[in-house]
Amino acid sequence: MSGGRIIVGVSGGVDSSVAALLLVRAGRDVAGLFMQNWEDDGSGDCRAEDDRRDAVAVCGRLGIPFFSRNFAKEYWAGVFEHFLAEYRAGRTPNPDVLCNREIKFKTFLDEARALGAERIATGHYARVDRHGGRWRLLRGVDAGKDQSYFLHQLGQAQLAATEFPIGHLPKAEVRRLAREAALPTHAKKDSTGICFIGERDFRGFLAQYLPARRGEIRTVEGQRVGEHEGVFYYTLGQREGLQIGGVRGRPAAPWYVVGKDVAANVLYVDQGSDSPWLHSSTLMSEPAHWVAGAPPATRFECTAKTRYRQADEPCTVRVGDDGRLAVRFDAPQRAVTPGQSVVLYAGEECLGGAVIESTDAPLERQLRERAA
């Protein structure tokens, strides 16, 4: 395991800095590779230059070679175009899942090999081990930081070449190690949000690519209660950004998005964060990816997350002949959203997952039947 060069993805953040530190301490032949995945649009919000400077400083401090590559073209073609197409279709994609599959564990891995490395490492909170003749993807030990959800599209070939040096550590310990080693990133704030959007306003960003298209906001019963700027700017279960005044016969309680009719350009809302219109017990997915290369069975019980920050929910999975999943949850789930990923776990092990295509939420079913 320990021979040959290993290249760490250095993002200029504290996690990848400590990943590199631990590999250096283990006596490995380590180099850092920073990737730029987005062209600076001059808006002044792009942190890429600061991050790059921090990545250079960390490699300097550790005394390891630093490389930098621009993958903006690959990111645009492999992640961003799909991201826009999904939003245009009224779904809510997860670009980080795709970025891992298409960029960090493909383009980046290829580039690392071109630079003479046999293996790569990242500062993800996840673990990889070898068990029963195959590689397993396991949750990070810090439950609040676990990133296996975003990594569920990895397969045997990628895991065989990958290390997650901080996956067994709690975040507080990672920060402590960074401070103790005087790494220049030790006090840096964790990055939030989608990497190419950063801290800027999400709707404003999306509007540059998907121009506003005004339409009606209606209650599920069909009453017109307001106007929206474009159904694609909203996601199921969302409360913010809805311009709805007082509605006669309705209490002054907050409204939530419970459905989108993309063809008719209508946004459906209901009151109460726990609205029955938001709940579903079954979802259907696109063809699934399995970390092991194949599902454990054609029908099995496990737990699943339908969003990153969500508790594990017990469910039964049926795998169709075409690889698509029918996932039935023991208890109804709130705001299961087409475009997001359903990720399956057996205890600590991430089995794989798939993009959610549809659910049996009552309104979604009605809209689907109407469209068919």
Ligand SMILES: Nc1ncnc2c1ncn2[C@@H]1O[C@H](COP(=O)(O)OP(=O)(O)OP(=O)(O)O)[C@@H](O)[C@H]1O
């Ligand atoms: N621009 C980049 N260049 C090289 N590697 C990157 C880059 N962005 C992310 N990575 C790698 O992917 C890992 C996970 O990325 P993520 O965006 O989730 O960052 P994070 O959890 O905030 O970690 P960090 O503190 O290292 O930025 C990073 O730890 C790093 O190894």
